[in-house]
Amino acid sequence: MSAPAARAAALERYEAVIGIEVHCQVRTASKMFCACAVPPPDAAPNTHTCPVCLALPGTLPTINRAAVEHVLTTGLAIGASVPPATRWDRKNYFYPDLPKGYQISQYDLPLAANGSLTVETSEGPVTIGITRAHLEEDTAKLIHAAAPDGRRVSLVDFNRAGVPLMEIVTEPDVRSAEQARRYAEELRLLLRAIDVSDAEMENGQLRVEANVSLRPRGTGPFGTRVEVKNMNSIRAVERAIDFEIERQAAALDGGEPLRQETRGWDDAAGATYVMRVKESSDDYRYFPEPDLPPLVIDAAWLAALRAALPELPAARRARYRALGLPAYDAAVLVNDEGMRVAFEAILAAGPGLPPKEVANLVTGDYGRALNETAERTASGLAGRADAASLAHVLGEVVAGRLSRANAKEVVAEHVVGGRPAAAVIAERGFAQISDADAVGRIVDAVLAANPAAVADVRAGRSQALGFLVGQAMKASRGQANAAVVQAAVRERLGRGGDG
Amino acid sequence: MGTLSRADVAHVAHLARLGLREEELARLEGELNHILDQYAILARLATDAIPPTAQTIALENILREDVARPSLPVDVALGNAPDRQGDHLVVPAILGGDGGGG
Numbered sequence: 001m002s003a004p005a006a007r008a009a010a011l012e013r014y015e016a017v018i019g020i021e022v023h024c025q026v027r028t029a030s031k032m033f034c035a036c037a038v039p040p041p042d043a044a045p046n047t048h049t050c051p052v053c054l055a056l057p058g059t060l061p062t063i064n065r066a067a068v069e070h071v072l073t074t075g076l077a078i079g080a081s082v083p084p085a086t087r088w089d090r091k092n093y094f095y096p097d098l099p100k101g102y103q104i105s106q107y108d109l110p111l112a113a114n115g116s117l118t119v120e121t122s123e124g125p126v127t128i129g130i131t132r133a134h135l136e137e138d139t140a141k142l143i144h145a146a147a148p149d150g151r152r153v154s155l156v157d158f159n160r161a162g163v164p165l166m167e168i169v170t171e172p173d174v175r176s177a178e179q180a181r182r183y184a185e186e187l188r189l190l191l192r193a194i195d196v197s198d199a200e201m202e203n204g205q206l207r208v209e210a211n212v213s214l215r216p217r218g219t220g221p222f223g224t225r226v227e228v229k230n231m232n233s234i235r236a237v238e239r240a241i242d243f244e245i246e247r248q249a250a251a252l253d254g255g256e257p258l259r260q261e262t263r264g265w266d267d268a269a270g271a272t273y274v275m276r277v278k279e280s281s282d283d284y285r286y287f288p289e290p291d292l293p294p295l296v297i298d299a300a301w302l303a304a305l306r307a308a309l310p311e312l313p314a315a316r317r318a319r320y321r322a323l324g325l326p327a328y329d330a331a332v333l334v335n336d337e338g339m340r341v342a343f344e345a346i347l348a349a350g351p352g353l354p355p356k357e358v359a360n361l362v363t364g365d366y367g368r369a370l371n372e373t374a375e376r377t378a379s380g381l382a383g384r385a386d387a388a389s390l391a392h393v394l395g396e397v398v399a400g401r402l403s404r405a406n407a408k409e410v411v412a413e414h415v416v417g418g419r420p421a422a423a424v425i426a427e428r429g430f431a432q433i434s435d436a437d438a439v440g441r442i443v444d445a446v447l448a449a450n451p452a453a454v455a456d457v458r459a460g461r462s463q464a465l466g467f468l469v470g471q472a473m474k475a476s477r478g479q480a481n482a483a484v485v486q487a488a489v490r491e492r493l494g495r496g497g498d499g
Numbered sequence: 500m501g502t503l504s505r506a507d508v509a510h511v512a513h514l515a516r517l518g519l520r521e522e523e524l525a526r527l528e529g530e531l532n533h534i535l536d537q538y539a540i541l542a543r544l545a546t547d548a549i550p551p552t553a554q555t556i557a558l559e560n561i562l563r564e565d566v567a568r569p570s571l572p573v574d575v576a577l578g579n580a581p582d583r584q585g586d587h588l589v590v591p592a593i594l595g596g597d598g599g600g601g
């Protein structure tokens with residue numbers, strides 16, 4: 001059986017029950033409990049430490065306000081409730097990545113609780129409950145290596161120790177790898193939209209873990225839960241969970257007991273492997289952190305953060321749909337900040353333009369130009385573009401005065417050089433030829449020059465039709481109205497709407 | 500009270516990564532249970548009307564503005580390291596996992 005077929009068969013008998021844990025580095029200048037700068041990904045080892053994040057005796061932590069506000073903002077964006085008072089707890093374990101021997105985290109009073117996120121899937125919208133979002137400190141980074149004498153050692157870099165980390169935990173509401181992937185994508189989009197994190201998975205700013213278990217369909221109790229880690233891309237999340245569903249189904253079918261364990265995802269092998277048997281929550285011996293005062297979050301503080309929230313991705317998609325955009329276009333624009341900025345700016349500069357036309361320009365000709373240059377204007381447009389010029393180009397197209405082929409050239413030239421689109425159009429002599437007689441003369445000349453293609457069309461080979469239309473467009477230097485050219489060619493060769 | 504078993508003591512010692520001999524486990528079982536007995540005396544007090552607290556000083560919302568300041572030079576940071584390789588601190592490889600954190 002193929003992998004998808006095996007999975008489909010497994011999912012007829014078993015239901016997957018999945019919870020997702022995301023760790024996200026919130027964007028701050030300094031660390032969570034000390035004033036060390038948050039190191040850039042390429043910082044030299046152990047260059048961003050101080051007595052506090054090295055856990056030297058006699059030091060005390062102090063709370064970074066911006067980190068707290070990022071978590072509160074996230075809570076507001078997922079509709080979570082915020083406790084009137086919260087505190088910090090110590091999570092105790094011994095490992096060389098943890099200088100204090102405990103991690104300052106939040107146990108039973110997280111900064112946000114009971115939120116949700118709705119994602120679009122191939123089976124329609126799915127709402128995933130979010131149990132909690134809390135704040136904690138990141139650990140040091142370990143590199144496993146060999147010492148010069150051959151001993152196996154770990155190399156410790158404390159740069160990351162104490163960097164603020166938000167943990168976001170869902171309810172076990174996720175039922176498939178696709179839903180898990182969509183949740184990770186939507187959460188990443190949201191975290192970027194509310195500007196609390198860059199959320200790049202490749203450099204560890206967003207780490208996704210999944211708790212996966214299976215239960216026979218129609219039964220209540222959860223099966224043995226396996227935690228899957230090391231999924232370093234959105235695609236890895238989907239592949240790893242699919243793999244784990246199949247692995248667990250095969251084990252259950254074979255009467256093999258599953259262990260509660262942590263497994264890592266090996267992307268190259270396309271498989272998970274055992275990392276360790278999981279310690280229970282009791283083993284972390286959580287207790288309240290006596291070194292930090294409690295946090296009281298009053299209504300005024302929350303109201304100020306709520307007022308600063310931008311339009312959220314879901315609301316934005318709904319607004320674009322209301323403007324008449326198809327769901328696909330709305331999603332493309334909302335997912336790409338560069339395109340979204342251009343869409344909004346062009347609509348503002350040309351309020352009369354049909355939104356669907358603006359979306360087509362932005363995702364088409366403009367999107368291409370956007371990808372070809374890393375340069376951005378102060379307002380976030382590609383190269384040296386300005387919204388008024390882009391709106392002008394589209395206005396000319398919509399009015400029938402500029403061909404789409406010429407519009408593409410004008411956009412490309414305007415983005416690179418920044419000259420006003422009207423000047424480019426005038427200088428290049430672009431004026432769309434829509435007049436049927438004028439187009440007819442061009443088409444007649446092309447037909448006369450290409451007797452073989454004409455014969456092909458007459459013999460029923462309709463690809464030749466496209467060739468002749470292309471030749472006529474070329475002969476007009478792209479200025480002919482493509483629709484009028486098509487009609488003229490068809491009319492002359494006696495072919496109606498087919499081909 | 501005295502409810503800690505030898506196995507409990509061994510488990511806690513393992514979590515603290517302490518290697519204890521049998522006689523040490525036996526001695527600590529007695530000492531820890533003795534400490535718990537003292538708490539049993541406290542537990543007899545009526546505390547229903549007293550809210551739990553983890554704090555002894557009446558402070559709240561002490562927050563630091565998000566401003567970075569210079570860190571230690573790497574040689575100072577690693578000044579007490581028993582072993583270093585380049586600018587990394589070296590520790591013995593720990594078998595069996597990646598810690599519990601994250």
Ligand SMILES: [Zn+2]
Pocket residue numbers: 031034035036048049050051052053054162
């Ligand atoms: Zn520090």
